[in-house]
Amino acid sequence: MTVNTVRNAGANPLGLLSNFWRKQAPNIIPPVLGVLGFLTIWQICSSSGLTRLPGPLSVVTDERTRTLLMYPFYDLGGLDKGLFWQTLASLGRVAQGYSLAALVGISVGILVGTQPLVNKALDPLFQFLRMVAPLAWVPIALVALQQNQPAAIFVIFVTSVWPILINTAEGVRQIPDDYNNVAKVLQLSRKEYYLNILLPAALPYIFTGLRIAIGLAWLAIIAAEIVMSGIVGIGFFIWDAYQQNYVSEIILAVAYIGAVGLLLDRAMAYLQKVIAPTEQK
């Protein structure tokens, strides 16, 4: 109806919208159908008693969860905060741990990539440590740092630093001889070499590391918070809800976690595309 009448009015906002819809519909409809299908089957399984897990509709039907859904910004002090604040607290920890990981990972990666001897000395250690799961670091971090907050940040750091470090080192080793030869014949200073050749040449690798790391960091914070008690954060929120058997709250929190993880990954992918496009050369 409306769509038909404005189809030819290209400059008109409604016309633009319908244009957009016609182009994007094949990209939008299948995923929406997929998600709806998944939720429907889940709901049927729950309603029919096949599983004790509440269905997705419980997020709305359950009284407590509906409040959480409708009021993400409430703040009653202490640990009693809306999901927005819980997520933000977790994100804040991720930002700190991840920034530290990026700083250390890139610098040590460059060192290891440029100094074969240092690489020989440290590589086995790195390969060993990166296999330690985030959860295993939690008790170590708690004993070593004594407090929840720094321990959580350390867990983020230690989980996400390895892909950054290893990819940076690989990127530095992959720099084509040609570029290094240019630097040698021009006798570039160390600073000039780093800025003009090493960093740009290794950038695609560094970004690959950063993108893998952001996902790991987000996974790790949830795991870490679940184990640490008494902090504001979406991970501990889940643990708390589980202890009190508010299962539909967990479902809602998991939706938050998935959405934030997806957004973080997309954001890194976007940055990567803008800063280090792969079609160089």
Place this chain on the structure above:
Amino acid sequence: MILSYTHTETKPMLNRPLNFAATQPALPSLKTATKRSSFLTIEGVSKVYPTRKGPYTVLQDVNLTVDQGEFICVIGHSGCGKSTLLNMVSGFANPSSGDVLLQGQRITKPGPDRMVVFQNYALLPWRTAFENVYLAVNAVHPHKSQAEKRAIVRDHLAMVGLSEAADKKPPQLSGGMRQRVSIARALAIRPQVLILDEPFGALDAITKEELQEELLKIWNEHRCTVLMITHDIDEALFLSDRLVMMTNGPAATIGEVMEIPFPRPRDRALIMEDPHYYTLRNQALDFLYHRFAHDDE
């Protein structure tokens, strides 16, 4: 046809106006071209690479002296060690025995006085043509003002006819244009020796001739010493003062050095009408395909 076959003096014969002379200082080295024979000396140089099957002698007892401002082409079958020889002049490799001396100084490492035009251009793909040249100028003249440095870059890009494409990045340039940027970068830092490793090998015939002529024109104006590897006899005859012909490896050495006496500035058509051109050409062909024919050719 009046061509004299005496080896012409290496001083510049500037019979055409310099369009950028105002911004470029004269080559200081031209004034001091007194000790001609000792400018660049390759003395008893051998190069042995250790391999899994034991030491492999690439070059054995190579001797060559190059005058200042001379244009030398090196020709030889693939794998005989031409790049290895020039790498010892640029400083990327060191001789296993013997010496390579530039003005009496032993060459130990690469430096901007011996600038290289690399085989595959070696331009930084994340920098524009302008920025690629600027990087070199800035590295060599850190104390010049930015305006001066930019002027040098602009002049040299103009010299190779790339003013229009200055802000394009190498992936957006054709092979010929990339090679032009690479040559502009090399010349912009006024090297004493310019080393080119098969610079036009990957280009089509027309672009190749254009670039040969540009290179020659620029060299006529600046007269740096040029060492250039080529596989193309006609290219060598058109460009060089002397053609160094290498024997086959392993343990290759210089088999023969041919004087190319055509006066400069050279005109391709004029040279090719000269009967002596074919005498030289046949002599080089005979060297490469009869006396030192490649085993698998």
